[in-house]
Structure formats: C-alpha cells, structure tokens
Amino acid sequence: MWYLVTWRREHKMKSSEFSKFEQLDDQLNTPSQLQVSQFVKAMPEDTLSMAWRSSLNEKLIEASNQKRRKQKLAWILRPAMGLGLAFALAIFVVFQPMGSHTVMPDRGLEAAILTDHHNSVLQNEVSTAGLNANEVVSEANPEEPEDGIWNDADVQGL
Amino acid sequence: MGICVGVVRGNLRESRDQASEAAIVERCRRQDFEAFGQLVDAYQNRVFGFVRRMVPNAEEAADTTQEVFIRAFQNFERFDGRCSVRTWLFRIAYHLCVDKARKNVRAPQEIALYDPADGEVVDVADSRWQPEQIAIDDELMEVVEQGIASMSEKLRSVLLLHDREDMAYEEIAQTLSLPVGTVKSRLFLARAHLQDVVSRYLEAGA
Numbered sequence: 001m002w003y004l005v006t007w008r009r010e011h012k013m014k015s016s017e018f019s020k021f022e023q024l025d026d027q028l029n030t031p032s033q034l035q036v037s038q039f040v041k042a043m044p045e046d047t048l049s050m051a052w053r054s055s056l057n058e059k060l061i062e063a064s065n066q067k068r069r070k071q072k073l074a075w076i077l078r079p080a081m082g083l084g085l086a087f088a089l090a091i092f093v094v095f096q097p098m099g100s101h102t103v104m105p106d107r108g109l110e111a112a113i114l115t116d117h118h119n120s121v122l123q124n125e126v127s128t129a130g131l132n133a134n135e136v137v138s139e140a141n142p143e144e145p146e147d148g149i150w151n152d153a154d155v156q157g158l
Numbered sequence: 159m160g161i162c163v164g165v166v167r168g169n170l171r172e173s174r175d176q177a178s179e180a181a182i183v184e185r186c187r188r189q190d191f192e193a194f195g196q197l198v199d200a201y202q203n204r205v206f207g208f209v210r211r212m213v214p215n216a217e218e219a220a221d222t223t224q225e226v227f228i229r230a231f232q233n234f235e236r237f238d239g240r241c242s243v244r245t246w247l248f249r250i251a252y253h254l255c256v257d258k259a260r261k262n263v264r265a266p267q268e269i270a271l272y273d274p275a276d277g278e279v280v281d282v283a284d285s286r287w288q289p290e291q292i293a294i295d296d297e298l299m300e301v302v303e304q305g306i307a308s309m310s311e312k313l314r315s316v317l318l319l320h321d322r323e324d325m326a327y328e329e330i331a332q333t334l335s336l337p338v339g340t341v342k343s344r345l346f347l348a349r350a351h352l353q354d355v356v357s358r359y360l361e362a363g364a
Contacts, residue, residue, distance in 0.1 A: 028349075036349040039352065052220055060191070060231055
C-alpha cells in the first residue's frame with residue numbers, strides 16, 4: 001500500500017486516474033481476457049524460406065558494398081572540397097580589386113612642388129651646392145671669384 | 159534452497175543471454191556479417207509473424223521483413239543500446255508497416271467499444287463464452303486471424319507485441335512511442351474485439 005501511494009505521488013496522478021489505472025490492470029487479468037491472449041499465443045509460428053534468406057543475404061552484401069563505396073567517395077571528396085574552398089578563398093584574397101572609386105581632388109600644383117622639392121633634396125645629397133637648377137644664390141657670397149680661386153672669406157663662409 | 163538455486167541459475171542464464179547479445183550487437187556495429195546473420199536467425203520469424211499481420215499480403219510481408227533487416231544493418235552504428243535489439247527491430251518493423259498501410263489506404267472495420275478509461279465498464283460477458291471448453295483448432299485459429307486482421311493497426315500492434323511476443327507494457331510503450339496507460343487500454347480493446355469475433359463464431363457454430 002505504501003508503495004502504491006509513493007508511486008502515485010511520483011507520477012503526480014490524480015486519484016481518479018490512478019483508480020482507472022488499477023481498474024484497467026484488473027480488467028486485463030480477467031479470465032476472458034487471458035483466454036483471448038492464449039488464442040493469440042496459440043497461432044502457428046510463421047517461417048521464412050531459404051530463398052528468402054538467400055535474397056536477404058544478397059541485398060545485405062549489396063548494401064554493405066554501397067556503404068563502402070560512399071565512404072571511399074567521402075574520404076576523397078571531403079579533403080578535395082576543403083582544399084578547393086581554401087584555394088578559392090586564397091584567390092579571392094590575393095586578387096581582390098585594389099582601386100577605390102572615390103575621386104581624388106586635383107593636386108597638380110601641389111604635387112609638382114613636392115616633386116621638385118624632393119628632387120632638389122636628392123640632388124643636394126648627391127651633388128651638393130652649385131649644380132642645382134633651382135638653387136638660390138646666397139647673399140652671404142653674392143659674387144664668386146671669376147678665377148675660381150677661393151679666398152679666406154669664402155672658406156669662412158662655408 | 160532448491161528455489162534459491164533455481165533463481166540464481168535463471169539469473170545466470172539471463173545474464174549470459176544478455177552478455178552474448180551485447181557481444182553480437184558490438185560486432186554488428188562493426189558490420190560483421192556473421193554476427194548480423196545470427197541476429198537475423200534469432201528474429202526473422204518473429205518479425206515476419208508481426209509484419210504478416212500488419213500488411214495486406216504475404217508477399218509484401220516478406221519484402222517488408224527484408225527491408226526491416228536491411229535498414230537495421232545499414233543503421234546499426236546508430237543503435238545506442240538504450241533499448242533492446244528486439245525493441246529496436248520491432249520499432250523499425252512497426253514504422254515500415256504503418257508507412258505501407260498509409261500507402262495502401264486500408265480501412266478495417268472497427269467495432270466501437272466504450273473506452274474503460276472514461277470510467278464506464280465494458281461488459282463483454284457472453285453466456286456462450288466458456289473458456290475451459292473452447293478447443294483451439296485450425297478453424298478457430300482462422301477466425302482469430304480474421305479477427306486480428308479486422309481491427310485497426312493501433313490495436314493490432316499492441317495485441318501482437320504483448321500476447322504473441324510477450325513484451326512487457328513498458329517495452330511496448332518504448333517500441334510504439336506511447337504511454338503505458340494507452341498500451342493497456344488498447345490491449346484491452348483489442349482483446350475485447352477478438353472476444354466478440356470468437357463469440358459470434360461460436361454462436362454461428364452453435
């Protein structure tokens with residue numbers, strides 16, 4: 001009795017449901033119900049032929065071969081698909097279009113001045129004073145000696 | 159003492175059977191043909207007996223039974239062992255039979271009885287029903303087969319699994335994905351229907 005009460009609590013059954021459950025168990029065990037179950041049990045056993053079994057064996061072998069073929073195909077295809085995807089991604093990253101569609105403002109004059117300055121700096125580094133086309137003549141030495149001989153004032157001016 | 163020994167031996171036999179079935183199942187998971195063959199040997203007739211009474215004709219039943227075992231073989235690695243192999247095979251068989259029945263659109267005659275779950279008691283007592291005097295002969299078996307064929311697949315499946323396959327209520331509930339209470343009520347209705355069919359046969363004979 002204690003077990004039944006505990007089971008009912010565990011299954012949260014209403015008292016009406018629980019009594020129906022018990023009633024059903026009783027009804028299933030009546031002599032007439034049990035007799036019918038004996039009739040069902042007494043039905044002859046069904047047997048299958050050897051031909052059926054041979055046919056089943058053939059189909060099982062075919063199913064097994066099919067499965068093996070699919071597994072082999074998957075074994076080859078999966079890495080190939082992975083490599084293909086990686087390759088496509090790499091192509092996309094490498095050959096991604098670089099240019100932008102924004103229109104730059106016209107900076108022709110600015111660019112020319114910058115280029116000129118850049119060039120003059122380079123020429124200075126290479127050839128120092130005297131050979132630049134854009135060189136500004138310093139007021140400290142307005143005149144160079146015509147004969148090219150340097151005096152003390154010229155050296156000190158350096 | 160003798161009873162205790164008998165119980166222990168019975169338990170050992172059961173545990174040996176379970177252990178050997180577990181070993182076979184493990185080999186089947188690895189697509190071992192020989193192991194699967196043993197499984198087929200053990201269950202082919204029982205599955206066929208169930209399927210034969212669930213589908214219209216014997217040829218279709220034989221094909222369906224083959225399909226049960228082919229599906230089981232193909233999907234054995236998915237069998238997780240939470241239920242027994244028997245439950246699993248009959249579940250596959252049941253679902254295949256239901257699919258075929260839907261295709262065939264079979265409409266069996268159903269005899270309506272009050273559902274005992276509603277609280278009303280079904281009175282199927284018959285004065286001609288004297289169980290100890292009914293002889294089980296071929297003709298009666300034929301009547302029983304017809305009675306089973308005339309009930310719906312819902313009642314038929316429960317009746318066959320319980321009374322023919324000796325499955326417990328919980329196992330049937332697991333096989334058919336039903337509550338245990340529904341299994342019991344369907345079993346009661348199936349037996350009551352069969353009893354009615356046999357009573358009419360006896361009445362006609364008398």
